[in-house]
Amino acid sequence: MKLNEWTIKQAAIALKSREVSSVDLTKACLEEIERVDPNLNAYLLVDADGALKAAREADKRLQRDEQQSRLDGIPLAIKDNILVAGLKATAGSKMLKNYTASYDATVVTRLKASGAVILGKTNMDEFAMGSSTENSAFQTTKNPFDYSRVPGGSSGGSAAAVSSHLAQGALGTDTGGSIRQPAALCGIVGLKPTYGRVSRYGAIAMASSLDQIGPLSKCVWDAAAILEAIEGADPNDATSAKGFETVPPELLLSDVKGKRLGLPKEYFIDGVDPAVQKAVEQAVTVFKEMGAEIVEISLPHASSALEVYYILMPAEVSSNLARFDGIRYGTRISANTLRETYRQTRGQLLGQEVKRRVMIGTYVLSSGYYDAYYEKAQKVRALIKQDFDDIWGRVDAVLSPTAPSTAFKFGEKINDPIAMYLSDIYTVSANLAGLPAISVPCGLANGLPVGMQLMGKPWSEATILSIAHVFESQTDWRAHRF
Amino acid sequence: MAIDNKEVLHLAELSRLDLSPDEVHQFGQEIPEILSYVGKLQSVDTKETAPLTNISGQNATLREDVALPAGEAVKTALVDAFPEKIGPLLRVKSVFADRGSENKI
Numbered sequence: 001m002k003l004n005e006w007t008i009k010q011a012a013i014a015l016k017s018r019e020v021s022s023v024d025l026t027k028a029c030l031e032e033i034e035r036v037d038p039n040l041n042a043y044l045l046v047d048a049d050g051a052l053k054a055a056r057e058a059d060k061r062l063q064r065d066e067q068q069s070r071l072d073g074i075p076l077a078i079k080d081n082i083l084v085a086g087l088k089a090t091a092g093s094k095m096l097k098n099y100t101a102s103y104d105a106t107v108v109t110r111l112k113a114s115g116a117v118i119l120g121k122t123n124m125d126e127f128a129m130g131s132s133t134e135n136s137a138f139q140t141t142k143n144p145f146d147y148s149r150v151p152g153g154s155s156g157g158s159a160a161a162v163s164s165h166l167a168q169g170a171l172g173t174d175t176g177g178s179i180r181q182p183a184a185l186c187g188i189v190g191l192k193p194t195y196g197r198v199s200r201y202g203a204i205a206m207a208s209s210l211d212q213i214g215p216l217s218k219c220v221w222d223a224a225a226i227l228e229a230i231e232g233a234d235p236n237d238a239t240s241a242k243g244f245e246t247v248p249p250e251l252l253l254s255d256v257k258g259k260r261l262g263l264p265k266e267y268f269i270d271g272v273d274p275a276v277q278k279a280v281e282q283a284v285t286v287f288k289e290m291g292a293e294i295v296e297i298s299l300p301h302a303s304s305a306l307e308v309y310y311i312l313m314p315a316e317v318s319s320n321l322a323r324f325d326g327i328r329y330g331t332r333i334s335a336n337t338l339r340e341t342y343r344q345t346r347g348q349l350l351g352q353e354v355k356r357r358v359m360i361g362t363y364v365l366s367s368g369y370y371d372a373y374y375e376k377a378q379k380v381r382a383l384i385k386q387d388f389d390d391i392w393g394r395v396d397a398v399l400s401p402t403a404p405s406t407a408f409k410f411g412e413k414i415n416d417p418i419a420m421y422l423s424d425i426y427t428v429s430a431n432l433a434g435l436p437a438i439s440v441p442c443g444l445a446n447g448l449p450v451g452m453q454l455m456g457k458p459w460s461e462a463t464i465l466s467i468a469h470v471f472e473s474q475t476d477w478r479a480h481r482f
Numbered sequence: 483m484a485i486d487n488k489e490v491l492h493l494a495e496l497s498r499l500d501l502s503p504d505e506v507h508q509f510g511q512e513i514p515e516i517l518s519y520v521g522k523l524q525s526v527d528t529k530e531t532a533p534l535t536n537i538s539g540q541n542a543t544l545r546e547d548v549a550l551p552a553g554e555a556v557k558t559a560l561v562d563a564f565p566e567k568i569g570p571l572l573r574v575k576s577v578f579a580d581r582g583s584e585n586k587i
Contacts, residue, residue, distance in 0.1 A: 085559075102559030196538030209537050238542035307520045318497065325498065327574055332565035338575040339498070347500030352508075355501070359493045359509060360516055366496065372524070373517075378533030380526050385534055417512055418519055434537040458539070 003028035004165045008074050008222040009249070011168055015062055015073050022058035022073030025168070026051050026117050029075045033119070033166045039147065041139040042161040044080050045088055046120035051075060054117040061115065070249075071229050072115030077167035079158050080121040081128055081204040082213060084108050091204045092126040092136040092154075095330045095349040105202020106237065107171060107213050107230040114229040119167050122157030126351045127321065128173055128206045130154050131181055131423035134414050135353045144186060145448055149407040152182030152423075158216045159186040169217040169226050173203055175210045176309050177402075177427025180439035183216050184402035184451020187441050187477070189468070190216045191223045192427075194458045195434035196241035198227075199234035207316035208239075210309075210431040220440065220469040224249035227461065244459045253466035254473075257291035261454075261467070262395035266302035267426060273405040279443030279450040280401045286475060287399075292467075295395050299387040302429065304380050309428040310421060311364050311377035318361025321354065356417065385433040392457040397464050400426045402439040402451035426453055436461045440468040441477035449477075485514050 003025050006014070014020045030048050037043055058073035067073075078084055081091040083101035085108075090096045104112065111118070125135035133141045133156025141156045143149040144164040151160040155172030159182035162170050172179040174192035183190025191214045198213045205211060215226035224247050233242040263284070268277065284294055326332035326345030333344040350358070364373035391398070404425055413420040430437035435455050442452035452471075456464040490510045494501045501509065557570075566573040 099563060100559070102556060102563060194538075196540060209535075235545060238544060239538050239540060241538055241540050301526065304523055304526055307523045310516065311520050311523070322498075326565060328560075328565075328572060329563040330565070334566070334575075336575075337579055338577055340500075341575055342498040343500035346498055350499070352505075355497075355499055355505070356509065356512060356516075358497045358499065359490075359513060362493050362497045363513070363517065364520075366493075373520070375533055376523050376526075376528060377520075378535065379528035379531040380523055382531050382534035383526070383528065417516060434539075 004032045007218045008168050008225055011074055012070050022055040022117060023052060026055040026075045029119055029167055036164055037166060040160055040164055041141045042122055042157045042166055043120045044090060044123050044138060047087055051117050051119045058115050058117060068115035069229060070225055073117060074168050075117040075119045077119050077122050077158055077161045077170040079124055079155050079172045081124060081173055082171055083202040084118060087121060092124040094137045095324050097331060099330050103202060106199040106234045108202065110230050122161055122170060124157055125154035127354050128154040128175055128178055129353045129357055131420055133157065135351055137351055143407045149409050152185035154178040155216060156182045159183055159188060162216050162218060163188050169215060169222050171213055172216050173211055173213050175206045176313060176431050177424045179214045179216060180427050180437060180453060181403045181423060183439045185407040185449060187449030188216055188218055189220055189223050189440055191227060191438045192430060193227060193461060194436040196239050197231050199237040199240045201234055201236035205320040207313040209316060210313060220465055220472050221249045224252060224465050247462045247465055252469040254470060256467055256470045259292045259467055260295050260395045261287055261292050262295050262297035262391055262398045264297055264299045264302060264398060266299055267400045271404055272401060275445030276401050276405060276450050279445060280452055283442040283452050290474060297391045297395060301380060301383045301387050305384055305429045305432060306421060306425055308377045308380045308432060311373050314357040314361035315365050315374050318358045321358055381432050384429060388433050388435060397467055398455040400453050402426060402453040406445050406448035406450060430455050434458055436464055438464050438468050440472060443477055485510060
């Protein structure tokens with residue numbers, strides 16, 4: 001196995017025992033990026049000089065036995081809507097094509113403090129809007145399992161990079177499934193933390209009541225390691241929370257006996273690819289054999305989740321993207337008047353999906369429609385959350401497919417917005433209710449990865465990470481294609 | 483429910499988006515489809531339900547309202563990002579160009 005193919009856990013052991021250096025690991029990733037990425041297109045920007053400099057610093061610390069953390073010297077990739085000072089941050093948009101980040105996101109500050117090496121910035125759907133990464137203004141990222149298919153989105157670049165071993169792990173953002181769905185489609189692990197667990201400071205905002213930053217990784221242990229490094233209260237994010245317990249990966253449980261897994265009856269319906277359904281049913285069998293209890297539950301408002309999401313999210317988007325007006329940063333299309341400058345800048349530099357969502361958001365917030373759409377959606381959001389609150393007494397986690405299909409072909413859904421939105425059907429509820437949720441590989445269907453999702457009650461990352469970790473160690477669905 | 487071009491243009495104006503005629507036509511078809519899809523929420527009973535506005539359950543604590551200097555490096559980075567500038571000053575079109583109708587919302 002090549003060095004870049006190791007998990008973070010394996011690499012950390014090898015670094016500690018001086019078997020390899022951080023420069024070795026970083027070079028292995030950079031060489032693989034050079035070999036594979038011209039076709040895969042996972043990265044928008046590779047910072048080889050910065051990465052090697054950080055790797056050399058890490059090696060000095062390793063030689064003095066002064067490791068900062070378990071991530072010291074580990075090369076990671078960062079989604080391009082998360083700010084790394086001095087590097088471009090485009091959010092996949094022409095609007096920010098030449099924008100250089102003026103500060104580090106809190107998660108980046110923490111990763112740097114932990115000694116991690118930042119390889120570069122990964123491709124994404126523009127402003128995180130999309131489920132295939134086809135909405136990137138710059139390039140098309142391929143699915144490592146089949147280059148004619150999408151990697152999922154919006155964190156498709158991060159998912160493809162980790163799956164192809166172009167980074168040992170990565171950060172993404174998840175507003176309606178944008179970490180979990182590409183993780184599922186690319187055969188890797190993706191975690192969306194409980195809302196408030198990870199600071200959003202320095203992440204270009206999409207929908208502020210839904211966004212979370214989280215890890216994409218080759219295994220659950222790695223996801224726990226990255227989460228531990230980035231989580232925690234931040235005075236710069238007033239929605240970030242204090243007082244929860246961290247989950248060191250060593251403390252992940254090793255069995256699931258007696259754990260109760262809920263299967264929502266509303267989720268196993270028409271519209272799911274039969275091969276996905278079969279893979280998840282097989283996972284249920286594995287859980288039963290491991291001593292877990294399967295409980296049928298009902299989430300009565302499940303069928304409204306996508307509708308609530310596609311009202312609230314565009315509303316928040318229309319507000320959050322108002323700042324992209326060509327005035328203080330980004331590209332400006334200068335016109336005769338201020339108003340025309342706004343209109344031309346935004347009209348020319350924002351992509352179709354972004355404009356679509358901004359206008360939908362404007363509509364649902366506008367006078368005369370606010371009550372019927374936005375306020376209504378906020379009320380149904382409360383009902384969706386209540387559905388989950390009502391079941392945590394009976395189950396430890398909720399199990400479902402992550403996505404209704406495996407990776408689809410390029411162009412298959414891009415011209416049908418609603419067909420694309422349906423990709424999020426299983427993932428949006430976790431964002432609406434603020435719940436932690438993880439996607440873990442659970443099978444292959446026609447050679448394409450299938451992901452299974454576990455959702456837990458707020459702050460129960462220890463539970464869902466443990467259950468996922470045990471499942472992973474009993475099965476062998478990790479992306480080993482080489 | 484359909485929306486006509488006039489409504490699309492109104493939304494575009496509120497959103498400060500300049501749209502091509504093709505885009506106006508395209509969005510005029512797509513937007514009503516999406517609104518119709520999400521409009522299915524109307525059938526959900528929410529008579530006794532309050533809107534959910536606080537997701538994390540935290541009460542946001544704001545820091546003290548005092549100015550904190552950001553430092554030269556930050557200032558330089560911010561000024562460097564200005565699309566048009568005169569020295570360290572951001573250059574923009576006049577906000578109050580004239581009292582004509584174009585400045586009415």
